[in-house]
Amino acid sequence: MKKQSTEIRQEQIKQAVLDIIYKDGLKNLSTRNLSKQIGMSEGAIFRHFTSKQDIILSIIKDVRQDFIGPLEIIANSDEMPEARLKSLLCFTIQYLMENKGITMLMFSEASHNNDADLKQTLLQIFNSQKSLVSKIIQDGITQGIWNNNISVENIAMLYMGIPVSLNIELILNGGNLQAENFCQNMLQLLLKILEK
Amino acid sequence: MKKQSTEIRQEQIKQAVLDIIYKDGLKNLSTRNLSKQIGMSEGAIFRHFTSKQDIILSIIKDVRQDFIGPLEIIANSDEMPEARLKSLLCFTIQYLMENKGITMLMFSEASHNNDADLKQTLLQIFNSQKSLVSKIIQDGITQGIWNNNISVENIAMLYMGIPVSLNIELILNGGNLQAENFCQNMLQLLLKILEK
DNA sequence: TATGTAAGTAAGTATTTGCTTACAAAAGTA
DNA sequence: TACTTTTGTAAGCAAATACTTACTTACATA
Known part of the structure; x- marks a missing residue:
């Protein structure tokens, strides 16, 4: 070779x-x-x-850089909350479509690893996502755009299920899924929850 | 012994x-x-x-009987759509809390198995869930209770992510989660989407 | 052109894997 | 009680696992 x-x-x-x-x-x-x-x-x-473990650790660190990094920029931009939420969701879906093994890797392999470094990074990835969504929603509420009677925490939790919904569909229906449509569809539902 | x-x-x-x-x-x-x-x-x-595979097959068949079975009864009962949706969601969460390994097993092990029988059963479990949720929502729309401008398919998809959200929380935050609260919270969000 | 180093290989290693075997003993049944 | 069946065990099997070794070869640079 x-x-x-x-x-x-x-x-x-x-x-x-x-x-x-x-x-x-x-x-x-x-x-x-x-x-x-x-x-x-x-x-x-x-x-x-150096080891198989090392490969996985490296992948998870990529996720933090190539996925969480951009998400932070999106969430902290000065666009309107709705635009930020859309960007966040669509970027997430795009990233997971281009790296289809990652969801499974994070849940199954990485989450039950006894490597403390890996576990820490993983927890960080999940919590970052959740807190970035929460931030955008909170901004929308503060700006008086969205309903202030809903629990930010609960929507963030519901949001976190979306990437996995995507993965279920990909695995069971064999990958023929329109990412752009999927993003728009899920966004519509979230906006319905958020509206006053 | x-x-x-x-x-x-x-x-x-x-x-x-x-x-x-x-x-x-x-x-x-x-x-x-x-x-x-x-x-x-x-x-x-x-x-x-007879084999390790056989154990897994048996577990998946239990799921169909002990989980999908009751879900069918709930979805087809003559209660109001909202009551049925609540029962469906809460039963799902309760079942997954009592059988915490099942979510992971179904996604990772079973979905990439070359055993055709197992794969078939698994696909059935996912599709049943989705179609039962869809049925309830469709009933609510037909009865004029819920908004007829929303896509049933999309809500069903969003719904399917909820159980896995639960699993993420359980694994990463160590299992201290109030099932009853979680169910109520997610239900609230779904109803907000469904309302006219 | 010569040489040191980084990147490649085939063939090992010890350990773990799912599963089998040969046999022992408990428990039902006559 | 005697006998058959069922459930248990310890030891061992071949195959697969992550990783190492001893050695080769391509390539940048002096």
Whole structure:
């Protein structure tokens, strides 16, 4: 196999991990299977990551950077709450559609890991999402746009189920889902809850 | 160890499976680990089930009987749509709280299984839930109680995320969650969407 | 062109996996 | 009581697992 830099290989390996999880499930995520998917020897994987655990940790850290990072920018922008909520939701759905294995990875593998570092990062990812949604909703209420009689906490919780709804549909109906439509549809429902 | 009938042992084994999944995650669900949890030898497990797969299949069939069964009765009762929706949601949450490993099992293990029988049962469980919620909502619309401008399909999709939201909270925040409150809270939000 | 290093491989390692075997003992039944 | 069946065990099986080793090869740079 042609030689490549560690940076390139690391990206390939992480992508392959997510692909395997989405297509074949977590139980088929073995280093042997992984090497087959990439077309490189098993030993080579361990040139670029110290352990299988290390690959997963790296993926979760990517999530914080490539997913939570942009979400923070969206939530803290000076746009109207409704526009921010839409951006937040649509970006989330887009990200999860492009990284289809991530939802499963975070729930199943990562959440029951005894690696404290990994667990901490994971908790941070969930809590960040929740608090960013909460912030936008709170802004809308404060600005008098939305109903002040609803519990921000409860909507945030309902919101957190949306990405997983998406995942259920993807797995069971085989991935043919219009991300743009899905985002708009869910947004409509949320706005109905928020309206005065 | 004292002898017990296969029926009793099967229940114990299935319960232990769900406990392990909830506490330690799917990757720790080995037959060795399972035998340790029950306090019986590994060989004894295979007296009562033909394979590990067989245990999982049996659990999923329980879900259809003990969970989907009652849901059908609730959805088809002659109560008002709002009362039925509440019962449906609260029963779902109660069931998942009492069988905390099931959500994870259905998503991760079962959805990527190559056993056709299992996959079929699983698909049935998801689609049943969705169609029962849809039925209740449709009834409410037909009776002129709820808004006829909303998409039944979309609300059903949003609904399906609620049980998993619950699971996230349970795993990450350590299980201290008031089921009764959670049910009422989510119901409030759904009713807000449905109202005219 | 020579050389050091980073990136590749095949073939191991020890451990864990799901499951089987050969046998023991408890419990129902005659 | 005698005998059959059912439920239990300890020890071991082949295959799969994550990871290592000893060695090779491509490539940037002196």
